[in-house]
Amino acid sequence: MNSTGLIVEYNPFHNGHFFHVEEARKRTDADVIIAVMSGNFLQRGEPAIISKWARAKMALQAGVDIVVELPYAFAVQHAETFAYGSINILHALKCNSFCFGSESGNINEFSDAIDLIENHRVEYEAFVKELMKTGVSYPTSLSQSMKKIYPDHKNYIDLAKPNNILGFHYMQINNTLQSPMRAFTIKRKNANYHDEEFSSSTIASATSIRKATFEANQSINGIEQYVPKTTSNVLQEYYNDYQTFHNWEMYWPYLQYRLLSIEETDLANIYEIEEGIEHRLKRYAKDAVSFHDFMQRVKTKRYTWTRIQRMCVHILTNTKKSEMLRHHNHIEYIRLLGMTERGRMYLSQIKKDIDVPLISKISAISSELLELDIRASNIYSQGLQEPYRQKMFKTEYAQPPIYIHQN
Amino acid sequence: MNSTGLIVEYNPFHNGHFFHVEEARKRTDADVIIAVMSGNFLQRGEPAIISKWARAKMALQAGVDIVVELPYAFAVQHAETFAYGSINILHALKCNSFCFGSESGNINEFSDAIDLIENHRVEYEAFVKELMKTGVSYPTSLSQSMKKIYPDHKNYIDLAKPNNILGFHYMQINNTLQSPMRAFTIKRKNANYHDEEFSSSTIASATSIRKATFEANQSINGIEQYVPKTTSNVLQEYYNDYQTFHNWEMYWPYLQYRLLSIEETDLANIYEIEEGIEHRLKRYAKDAVSFHDFMQRVKTKRYTWTRIQRMCVHILTNTKKSEMLRHHNHIEYIRLLGMTERGRMYLSQIKKDIDVPLISKISAISSELLELDIRASNIYSQGLQEPYRQKMFKTEYAQPPIYIHQN
Numbered sequence A, B: 001m002n003s004t005g006l007i008v009e010y011n012p013f014h015n016g017h018f019f020h021v022e023e024a025r026k027r028t029d030a031d032v033i034i035a036v037m038s039g040n041f042l043q044r045g046e047p048a049i050i051s052k053w054a055r056a057k058m059a060l061q062a063g064v065d066i067v068v069e070l071p072y073a074f075a076v077q078h079a080e081t082f083a084y085g086s087i088n089i090l091h092a093l094k095c096n097s098f099c100f101g102s103e104s105g106n107i108n109e110f111s112d113a114i115d116l117i118e119n120h121r122v123e124y125e126a127f128v129k130e131l132m133k134t135g136v137s138y139p140t141s142l143s144q145s146m147k148k149i150y151p152d153h154k155n156y157i158d159l160a161k162p163n164n165i166l167g168f169h170y171m172q173i174n175n176t177l178q179s180p181m182r183a184f185t186i187k188r189k190n191a192n193y194h195d196e197e198f199s200s201s202t203i204a205s206a207t208s209i210r211k212a213t214f215e216a217n218q219s220i221n222g223i224e225q226y227v228p229k230t231t232s233n234v235l236q237e238y239y240n241d242y243q244t245f246h247n248w249e250m251y252w253p254y255l256q257y258r259l260l261s262i263e264e265t266d267l268a269n270i271y272e273i274e275e276g277i278e279h280r281l282k283r284y285a286k287d288a289v290s291f292h293d294f295m296q297r298v299k300t301k302r303y304t305w306t307r308i309q310r311m312c313v314h315i316l317t318n319t320k321k322s323e324m325l326r327h328h329n330h331i332e333y334i335r336l337l338g339m340t341e342r343g344r345m346y347l348s349q350i351k352k353d354i355d356v357p358l359i360s361k362i363s364a365i366s367s368e369l370l371e372l373d374i375r376a377s378n379i380y381s382q383g384l385q386e387p388y389r390q391k392m393f394k395t396e397y398a399q400p401p402i403y404i405h406q407n
Helices: A017-026 A050-060 A078-094 A108-121 A121-133 A138-148 A161-174 A206-215 A229-242 A248-259 A277-283 A289-297 A305-316 A322-329 A339-354 A370-383 A389-400 B015-028 B052-061 B079-092 B107-119 B121-135 B136-151 B162-176 B206-213 B230-243 B248-263 B276-283 B289-299 B305-316 B321-325 B343-352 B368-382 B388-398
Strands: A004-009 A032-038 A066-070 A099-104 A182-187 A334-340 A402-404 B003-008 B032-038 B067-072 B097-102 B182-187 B334-340 B402-404
Touching: A004 A017, A004 A138, A017 A032, A017 A099, A017 A182, A032 A050, A032 A078, A032 B121, A050 A066, A050 A138, A050 A229, A050 A334, A050 A402, A050 B321, A050 B388, A066 A161, A078 A161, A078 A389, A099 A161, A108 A161, A108 A182, A121 A138, A121 B079, A138 A161, A138 B248, A161 A182, A161 B067, A229 A389, A248 A277, A248 A289, A248 A305, A248 A370, A248 B248, A248 B368, A277 A289, A277 A305, A289 A305, A322 A370, A334 A339, A370 A389, A370 B248, A389 B052, B003 B015, B015 B032, B015 B097, B015 B182, B032 B052, B032 B079, B052 B067, B052 B206, B052 B230, B052 B334, B052 B402, B067 B079, B067 B343, B079 B162, B097 B162, B107 B121, B107 B162, B107 B182, B136 B162, B162 B182, B230 B388, B248 B276, B248 B289, B248 B305, B248 B368, B276 B289, B276 B305, B289 B305, B334 B343
Parallel strands: A004 A032, A004 A099, A032 A066, A099 A182, A334 A402, B003 B032, B003 B097, B032 B067, B097 B182, B334 B402
Antiparallel strands: A066 A334, B067 B334
8 A cells, every 4th residue: 555644733633734635645646644743742832722632533534544643752842853753753654655745845946955955064054053153043044054055046945934944854854764755745825834814715724723713712613614524523522522722821820830849950951941041931930920921021032932832841741851862863662543444454564564663552562752742641631620631631541543434 | 025935827816826825925924925937838738728928917916926937948847847946936036935735734744754755765766766667656656655664654745646746846945955945835725636627616726717718618607706806807808819718729730730740750859758659649649639539549557648748748849858958957047927016126125136137028138948938938829820829929029027006
């Protein structure tokens, strides 16, 4: 069976995602679509609006055949480590190709950029380093360094765009594999990544959909035209089950409590905390009346919102440098969140050939990397009130992979 | 001016306390009554029903002249360290005497017990150690050891009674001082320390009063006959200001969060965590739906409710062994919470002679011991919802000592 991998967050799954799944299937002539999906905390340092189980269900009901979890140690990370984990998992699952959305939409622009940079690696890396020292962000530094090296090159890719930079890293990591997967990219339609307002009649960014969901007083009215019916249903089911959608504000009391009670030396041991920002984080924790207020107080030109949000997730989950550095370059297991009938057939076909344990339950193996996932899930549940907190705690241990009989 | 010290928690101040203040004043012929009072967390490992400021106000309005805070490092402690801090503070404030409530009510019984034990210290301590090894509690071991050494002695004091054992330690510590204060004791009236139901018409235990306050749906109806009018007023004011009284359940989500996110090795570094109980605490944290439920699951014959509650307070406030052991045998400052006009006169009279800094604001000195108090106060505030949380955070920094013009 011909298989194609996608790297996703589905927060929540919307029409743009649906388009991407269908287009990827066509372009790559896939029999099976495999999505590696962030768990309950996301790359940009946020809790997912609904749990990974509900998000896996949305995906499976809308055309994806297999959903596996990107472990916390790779998911809540800058682009390079995020790409490392995702690509390695898709490769371990024997994907023939992978397909990502990008602002560029042209796969040759990505290969060109990689070739150009490879040819001038030393010079290029020196430029990037120099620019970052002056306070320029990493993606912008990559982009500007390319301009410096090839001032006359017309079609260089804009690596300052969030999906381009991710795609660039996917392809870089893929190139380091023994048998690289074939890479495809699809131009993103209409909505820009961070758009907060709806910008077209049927495609809107996940950010704007989340915003609408929360603004509409935790109701899904007003988002139906931007998401498949299956997404509306799952969102409604989730709300019925847990009486809330998740956002950072639910976790703010815990983050504030943690910042007020932790010693600075211990805070400095949390992953991604560096350069003395621990003083700043502790200093502003007490005066802030909400997470949003806290972020406004803490952010600086030097630290992007996303970077600080990721720090906050690591503080919340008590993830230490020592833990992350032990684990962030090794895929110890692949956790199956759900599959369709076709996905099940694919997995039984490849099972004998894969050399990473494919697990359906967290009791299946003992792994420190998995401990991080379990802790992150527990903390995600902690945002709920009882009795919903208990319900979600139990789900993490008892839930078998979601199975969709007919796709 | 003749001054008498009391060691108190006033959680809340009730008629029994009022009787004790008046009786202490008469017996010791005091011009000034000084109370050293636990801050926001109490000896038995509980948050106080209302903040230390409100409790200080109750005391001052009902006859106490000076209220100072017993630092966290002495307050949330077993009897011996609690006594060490309290007696040393009263002595530093030049008290001529101190007066404690006890089940015995006879000061000679205390001196006798101390003499008897002093005369057979080695033998006595060996008995105590041996009994504790078999799982007998510390107070009961003290009591039983005395029976073993003096089987024929009729009037030995029952050290298994909670107020007797505290008084015993007060007197032991007082004896080690260069110029010991004169010791007085008053027999406790009617209510037993732990009584949960009201047992007489005007005197009830603080435990039963708290229980009534919470059971009556956070209303003070039904406790008026057991507390001075001033107490009812302060309780009502507090409720108007913060919309709640405090109990452990308010802090349960934070404790649970902490237990779920902390690593076992770090948990073992928290003060009073020993002998592998960290496994047990972590194991039961997830299944418990409330603090009460958690305590029921965790407690064993070996670990008393109070002992586990104290551990829980230290986990909640992130108080480490290293911090406590650095500080628990030195009075670095005395923090004034409030005074009457008469109290103010007394303090200006002794000011030149006291050799511990007497502080009115936490900005006055820099001390690691004080940092513990500030952290404990911040965590106490964290139990409130916004905007009340901010209000209480600010109080801790901005509140000058309460001043009562006319007593």
